[in-house]
Amino acid sequence: MKHVTIRALAKELNLSVSTISKALRDSYEISEDTKKRVLALAERLNYMPNPYASSLRGRRSKIIGVVIPEVADSFFSLAINGIESVVKEQGYHVLISLTHERLANEQSILHEFQGGRVDGVLMSVSRETVSGRHIRDLMEKEVPVVFFDRALDEVETDKVVTNDFESGYAATQHLISRGCKQIAYLTISENLSIATRRMEGYLKALADHQLRSSGKNIVQCGTDAAFNYKQVKKLLQRKKRPDGIVASVEKLATPVYQACQELSLSIPGDVKVICFSNLEIATILQPSLTTITQPAFEIGKTAATVLLRALDKKRGKPAQQQVIIPSELIARESSG
Amino acid sequence: MKHVTIRALAKELNLSVSTISKALRDSYEISEDTKKRVLALAERLNYMPNPYASSLRGRRSKIIGVVIPEVADSFFSLAINGIESVVKEQGYHVLISLTHERLANEQSILHEFQGGRVDGVLMSVSRETVSGRHIRDLMEKEVPVVFFDRALDEVETDKVVTNDFESGYAATQHLISRGCKQIAYLTISENLSIATRRMEGYLKALADHQLRSSGKNIVQCGTDAAFNYKQVKKLLQRKKRPDGIVASVEKLATPVYQACQELSLSIPGDVKVICFSNLEIATILQPSLTTITQPAFEIGKTAATVLLRALDKKRGKPAQQQVIIPSELIARESSG
Numbered sequence: 001m002k003h004v005t006i007r008a009l010a011k012e013l014n015l016s017v018s019t020i021s022k023a024l025r026d027s028y029e030i031s032e033d034t035k036k037r038v039l040a041l042a043e044r045l046n047y048m049p050n051p052y053a054s055s056l057r058g059r060r061s062k063i064i065g066v067v068i069p070e071v072a073d074s075f076f077s078l079a080i081n082g083i084e085s086v087v088k089e090q091g092y093h094v095l096i097s098l099t100h101e102r103l104a105n106e107q108s109i110l111h112e113f114q115g116g117r118v119d120g121v122l123m124s125v126s127r128e129t130v131s132g133r134h135i136r137d138l139m140e141k142e143v144p145v146v147f148f149d150r151a152l153d154e155v156e157t158d159k160v161v162t163n164d165f166e167s168g169y170a171a172t173q174h175l176i177s178r179g180c181k182q183i184a185y186l187t188i189s190e191n192l193s194i195a196t197r198r199m200e201g202y203l204k205a206l207a208d209h210q211l212r213s214s215g216k217n218i219v220q221c222g223t224d225a226a227f228n229y230k231q232v233k234k235l236l237q238r239k240k241r242p243d244g245i246v247a248s249v250e251k252l253a254t255p256v257y258q259a260c261q262e263l264s265l266s267i268p269g270d271v272k273v274i275c276f277s278n279l280e281i282a283t284i285l286q287p288s289l290t291t292i293t294q295p296a297f298e299i300g301k302t303a304a305t306v307l308l309r310a311l312d313k314k315r316g317k318p319a320q321q322q323v324i325i326p327s328e329l330i331a332r333e334s335s336g
Numbered sequence: 337m338k339h340v341t342i343r344a345l346a347k348e349l350n351l352s353v354s355t356i357s358k359a360l361r362d363s364y365e366i367s368e369d370t371k372k373r374v375l376a377l378a379e380r381l382n383y384m385p386n387p388y389a390s391s392l393r394g395r396r397s398k399i400i401g402v403v404i405p406e407v408a409d410s411f412f413s414l415a416i417n418g419i420e421s422v423v424k425e426q427g428y429h430v431l432i433s434l435t436h437e438r439l440a441n442e443q444s445i446l447h448e449f450q451g452g453r454v455d456g457v458l459m460s461v462s463r464e465t466v467s468g469r470h471i472r473d474l475m476e477k478e479v480p481v482v483f484f485d486r487a488l489d490e491v492e493t494d495k496v497v498t499n500d501f502e503s504g505y506a507a508t509q510h511l512i513s514r515g516c517k518q519i520a521y522l523t524i525s526e527n528l529s530i531a532t533r534r535m536e537g538y539l540k541a542l543a544d545h546q547l548r549s550s551g552k553n554i555v556q557c558g559t560d561a562a563f564n565y566k567q568v569k570k571l572l573q574r575k576k577r578p579d580g581i582v583a584s585v586e587k588l589a590t591p592v593y594q595a596c597q598e599l600s601l602s603i604p605g606d607v608k609v610i611c612f613s614n615l616e617i618a619t620i621l622q623p624s625l626t627t628i629t630q631p632a633f634e635i636g637k638t639a640a641t642v643l644l645r646a647l648d649k650k651r652g653k654p655a656q657q658q659v660i661i662p663s664e665l666i667a668r669e670s671s672g
Contacts, residue, residue: 021361063448071432072413080407080434093448096407096432098416112399112429117453225616257620280561281615284593286622 004047012041064307065118066096067109069126069150073250074278075296076124079148082300083122090308092119101223103128110138118143120307122300124150127189127223144310148303149294150194151322158310160303160323164194167292167327168201171246171274174290174329176209178336180244180272184217184235186252198248198276217242221252229255236263236271247275253282253289268336275334276327287333295325340383348377400643401454402432403445405462405486409586410614411632412460415484418636419458426644428455437559439464446474454479456643458636460486463525463559480646484639485630486530487658494646495658496639500530503628503663504537507582507610510626510665512545514672516580516608520553520571522588534584534612553578557588565591572599572607583611589618589625604672611670612663623669631661 006024010017015034023030023038041047064087068076084094095118099106106126111134113121120143123135132155139145139157151159175183185202189195199218206213219235221228232255235242247253253275260267267273267287274290275282282289302323342360346353351370359366359374377383400423404412420430431454435442442462447470449457456479459471468491475481475493487495511519521538525531535554542549555571557564568591571578583589589611596603603609603623610626611618618625638659 025357070413071407071416072410074408077406077408081436084434084436093433093445096434097429098420098432100417100420109429254617254620261620279617281590281617281621284590284597284621285617 004042004045006047009038009041009045009047012045013037060119060311061117062092063118064092064094064304065109065113065121065123066094067099067106067121067123068096069099069101069124071096071098074280075149075250075294078278078296079124079300079303082297082302083304085297086301086304087308092308099126101126101128103130107134110134113143114138114141120144120146120311122146122148122303122307124148125152125192127192127195130191144307146303146307146310148299150192153193156320158303158306158321158323160299160306160325161194162294162299163324163326164197165201165204167276167294167329168198168246168248169205170201170329171198171276171292172202172205173209174274174331174335175244175246175272176205176211178244178268178272180242181211182217182240182242183211183244183246184219184242186219186221186232186245186247186256188221188223188249188252190220195248202246221255225251225255228252229258232256233259233262236260236265242271244272245274247273247277250275250277250279253277253279253285257285267334272336273334274329282330282332285334290332290335291330292327293330294327298325340378340381342383345374345377345381345383348381349373396455396647397453398428399454400428400430400640401445401449401457401459402430403435403442403457403459404432405435405437405460407432407434410616411485411586411630414614414632415460415636415639418633418638419640421633422637422640423644428644435462437462437464439466443470446470449479450474450477456480456482456647458482458484458639458643460484461488461528463528463531466527480643482639482643482646484635486528489529492656494639494642494656496635496642497530497658497660498630498635499660499662500533501537501540503612503630503665504534504582504584505541506537506665507534507612507628508538508541509545510610510667510671511580511582511608512541512547514580514604514608516578517547518553518576518578519547519580519582520555520578522555522557522568522581522583522592524557524559524585524588526556531584538582557591561587561591564588565594568592569595569598572596572601578607580608581610583609583613586611586613586615589613589615589621593621603670608672609670610665618666618668621670626668626671627666628663629666630663634661 006017006020010020020038023035087094097109103126129152132152135145135155145157147159149161151161172183185199187195203213219231221231236259245256247256256273265271277291278293278296282291342353342356346356356374359371423430433445439462465488468488471481471491482494484496487497508519523531539549555567557567572595581592583592592609601607613627614629614632618627
């Protein structure tokens with residue numbers, strides 16, 4: 001969307017730039033009637049006053065926007081803690097905005113952020129995000145963006161991620177080492193870079209151990225808990241039931257435990273389970289959950305540090321580095 | 337803190353109001369040198385341009401600020417979903433800000449929100465918040481505030497809460513009906529209205545059933561997981577061990593399960609447990625957790641509806657109603 005200037009408003013209403021500017025500032029020199037007309041047009045054209053215009057060097061909103069899919073996930077809440085641990089020291093506030101995994105929401109949030117509301121953005125893309133037009137639009141307005149965890153490959157900017165391929169590989173190899181022959185993989189997206197990399201790791205581990213991969217063993221889940229439960233239950237009711245499950249995101253642990261309970265399947269006796277998760281509660285599940293634990297706090301902290309550095313450089317072209325902070329496999333009872 | 341006006345900046349620098357105003361807008365009529373001086377002073381005095389000044393009737397930021405203690409709690413993530421379900425329909429965005437249970441953070445966030453960044457605020461106070469000066473300051477700038485869940489009694493504004501007293505009573509009575517004679521109560525705050533009301537309900541239920549209450553059975557927990565674990569473990573190692581536990585917030589379920597596991601105590605055989613919680617995972621804990629489940633989504637939705645109504649009325653004095661949406665006791669295995 002084109003940026004609407006005061007000049008454009010003036011032209012449209014056949015008024016001077018100075019009149020528009022004064023009307024927007026509620027100056028006593030301008031009549032109530034004119035003010036109303038100006039405000040109505042400004043509203044209609046979505047004019048943004050850009051109070052902290054980037055042209056005013058040094059004048060900052062001192063706000064960092066954090067754009068994430070959801071908060072009901074311990075990865076993101078830990079990552080936020082990591083972000084805040086860094087930015088607060090430097091006098092910034094954090095404002096969090098949720099996409100609920102919808103591209104349309106993400107676009108609309110980033111559009112809002114064009115108006116000078118935030119100095120920079122830390123984001124993890126939604127599972128629907130396949131193209132980065134809206135992200136580049138924001139960056140062109142000189143609002144630097146740093147990805148954390150869920151990056152979009154095509155956007156050239158800093159990325160702070162974990163070793164998703166290696167983690168998918170390690171999770172799968174762990175189940176193979178515990179005797180699993182038919183391992184299913186639960187995913188929530190076909191687009192997300194983290195999801196495809198974890199799955200590539202899973203497939204590579206199967207191949208390296210001469211185990212056949214099958215599309216049927218890759219189960220598509222989503223954002224709806226009831227749907228996920230149905231998908232997992234169907235998987236576990238198959239004649240050739242899998243003997244191992246790699247759950248690629250935290251929220252997929254619950255349907256696996258629920259379905260096993262419902263079907264009276266023993267974990268790890270009948271099915272061995274490993275899940276990407278930062279849940280504190282993993283230890284008190286029965287059986288306790290084997291996890292790939294991501295360095296959530298560290299990822300948030302590092303991403304924030306990279307962003308603040310970019311803000312410091314001001315108009316310099318931001319570096320485009322990728323920082324990889326490895327995850328850790330923590331073996332507990334669910335994998336036998 | 338006093339609101340800094342353009343007039344004050346002008347006086348301090350011995351310049352005209354118009355020069356200051358133009359400097360702040362980066363006008364070509366003003367020298368770079370003067371601009372720098374003005375910006376430096378504006379920064380130092382924390383001058384806020386108030387781009388969407390409330391005097392410009394009809395001009396809104398279209399942002400609702402949500403101020404909460406944390407997101408690592410399913411109550412708050414569900415409440416946010418409820419809030420967004422309402423405000424998005426009306427073209428508002430939601431920006432979330434976390435206090436991490438610290439009053440100083442809460443003050444600083446609300447101060448930021450004075451600058452016209454948000455049209456209204458939905459908030460749940462931190463556990464340190466005992467006085468509402470910072471909240472009233474914001475309301476005086478014509479930014480309406482609606483409390484949800486954790487309200488501060490002394491601030492006169494709309495409140496959307498659950499029936500905390502009755503829920504504390506019902507939780508305790510439930511354990512008594514299952515045979516408990518010595519019931520401990522875990523809390524995270526001595527200030528929070530929700531905490532004191534739940535505890536009053538607990539105490540009333542004990543009294544109504546001729547059970548002695550004792551200060552020793554009220555265990556103060558906090559925000560630190562390790563500390564909470566230690567507190568609960570100490571409680572369960574007492575000679576006269578409690579036979580029932582009312583955990584008054586969600587995060588206190590984990591240390592109870594952990595400590596029982598560690599001490600080889602059976603839930604519900606040795607200790608019966610009920611917890612205020614919206615955790616989806618309550619059902620897959622072993623044993624499944626008996627909960628007081630708050631209407632989190634409904635509370636968020638209702639609070640947002642009340643706030644939008646206040647914004648619609650514009651300059652009208654907001655009503656000061658208290659809406660109470662009852663919680664529900666869901667009996668599962670942990671209470672026997």
